[in-house]
Amino acid sequence: MKVLWCWRCQMDIPMLDEEEFARVAPLYMASAKHLLAFKAAKKRGEVAVLPPVCEEYERLTGFRETNPNAVMHHRLSLYGPPCTKCGKPLRTPQARHCAACGTPR
Ligand SMILES: [Zn+2]
């Protein structure tokens, strides 16, 4: 796990390495119905149980994420190396320039 800037979330967030991601990915498959139950419970003001994919992410990173889709893009291998100018990770490993500040790779 490594904390990196996420351009989708616009914040620093723990990103999973491949080993960690392999542990949460299978849980994501089963997360749709859990998410519905979670939202319904939240609406009723009850203590909601997180979808398993989010629970595992929290266990690995210590960060409470309630959106399974967000967990899926917090994967280190989806991002490129840090920009030489602003330090934010490039949006993809193939990116030719930094989307945040425009500096070419
Ligand atoms: Zn994100």
Ligand SMILES: [Zn+2]
């Ligand atoms: Zn940059």
